[in-house]
Amino acid sequence: MRWENFVEHIRDVGFEGDGSNFGQVVLYLKRNKHDHEKVVNNDTGEEFDLKEMFDSRLGKPIDISKAAEDADIEQKISDGIESRFRDAEEIWGPGLRDVSKPNAKMGSHDHRSDVKWRKDRIVDDPKGGYPSTGHFLMDVMSAGSEQKHISEKLAIWQKASLGTSTTSQVAVGADGGFAAPIEMREAIEAQVMAEESILGRTRMIPISGQGITFPADETTQWGSTGVSANWESEAGTISQSKIKLEMKELKPRKVTVLTPVTEELLADAAALGAYVTRVAGERLDFKVGEALFRGTGAGQPLGFIGHSSTISVAKEGSQVADTVIGVNVLKMWQRLYGPWRTNAVWMVNQDVESELYRLTLLGRTGTGASTTNFGAFLYIPPGGMSGSPFGTLMGRPVIPTQHCSELGTVGDINLCAWDQYVTATRGGLESQTSIHLWFDQDAVAFKFRMRVDGQPWANSVISPRAGSNTMSAFITLATRA
Secondary structure, three states: OOHHHHHHHHHHOOOOOOOOOHHHHHHHHHHOOOOOOEEEOOOOOOEEEHHHHHHHHHOOOOOHHHHHHHHHHHHHHHHHHHHHHHHHHHHHOOOHHHHOOOOOOOOOOOOHHHHHHHHHHHHHOOOOOOOOHHHHHHHHHHHOOOOOOOOHHHHHHHHHHHHHOOOOOOOOHHHOOOEOOHHHHHHHHHHHOOOOOOHHHOEEEEEOOOOEEEEEOOOOOOOOOOOOOOOOOOOOOOOOOOOOOEEEEEOOEEEEEEEEEEHHHHOOHHHHHHHHHHHHHHHHHHHHHHHHHHOEOOOOOEOOOOOOOOEEEOOOOOOOOOOOOHHHHHHHHHHEOHHHHHHOEEEEOHHHHHHHOOOEEEEEOOOOOEEEEEEEEOEEOOOOOOOOOOEEEOOEEEEEOOOOOOOOOOOOEEEEOHHHEEEEEEOOOEEEEEOOOOHHHOEEEEEEEEEEEEEEOOOOOEOOOOOOOOEEOEEEEOOOO
16 A cells, blocks of 8 residues: 555545645544554555655655654644643633634634633733722622623633632522622731731631531539549549530521612722722621620521620729729729730720829738828720830720620620630632512622621639639629719
8 A cells, every 4th residue: 555545545534634744644643543553454454664654755764653643743732732722712701712713813812822821811910800899899790780791801800710719609699699809808808807806806617517516625623523633542443534515506697788789889990899898897897896796696696795604893882983993993803814914905995095094003001901102003005115006904905895795784894815706617708690670770789798606605603722713714893874
């Protein structure tokens, strides 16, 4: 069989070359699962060596193993191009091959690689390819209009985010909404988790399931229950002690913000991003913090105020109503368990601050009697010797917050070791949009959601080894009416 006859035969069944490139022939045979070394004449059964047939045409030998290796390389390149086309078509849709076929003259730069790079760039871009959150929301609004115009940028972002997002996936455009760019979620979460946020001060446990159950040991080193250490006599029987654990369970509860954004607000892209993030962040932050203070535990975290492990210090017998005095502070500090003081903070109603500036510590005479002659101020204002943005009381920060009760009632001043409060969070912050909920009002619905649960670590107060005053991680001051 002559080489020309063989080439003519394979051209009849799909080969597109002229047979002058041996590597192209080998590649075609390998793709179609044919032997690239031997060929057989089906009519006569005669076997021919592919290399010898090609050599006889050229008049010089060729390294068939090198040709096969070149064919493998060409196959990998071809597979890579095919993969790029598939990635491009995921974003741009079918038809790309019609304008950018293999072997087309594309100059020194292959623009097909830009398509794949653009998709990766948008996925990694915290803004989803948008200059601001407002611009993203304007595109969402346009997609929900009567024209239902989905911009090219929004379509690219949506396809990219649906392929990678694990926490903010929603149905595409007309089916319900659009996943918000990561920057929007991070901006809101930064406010919820800010330094002044209560949630950020707790002992947080991120979980992936519906809840978490964990054992807790509430025994003390000096108590009579739980594991104990004992002195033993020589050759005596070693005393046994058993671990005493209590099982606790946390199931993250939903806290959400649902807010409409009007077409008028969307027109001001720069202001819109700040508006949505500020409002949603403030509402979520306050709602979670309020639950950590006084939550019922039913469908929300269990607050420390009124909890069985919280200590309420009684007022002084002759104390004037709606006041906080130095003795109150000393007794509250006395009841906070010593090892937990390092991370404790005072949380007060802003009306309490006027009382703090007048707090003094009573001195004692030589016989031990109380006197005002040797008194010292207890409160150090912020920006002064405290060297911090907060004032200090007994060396710990004083944080004003709207979660505290009005002056003179339980909860107006609180001493809290928040690392003794455990919270479970699932999935972080989720954000979604809907173009249908308020369609008749020319508004887009934006929903933000967190899943949080929490409770104080301890179920009860701590009994001291010596003395009568119990201790806790959370101390309040009783009503002064």
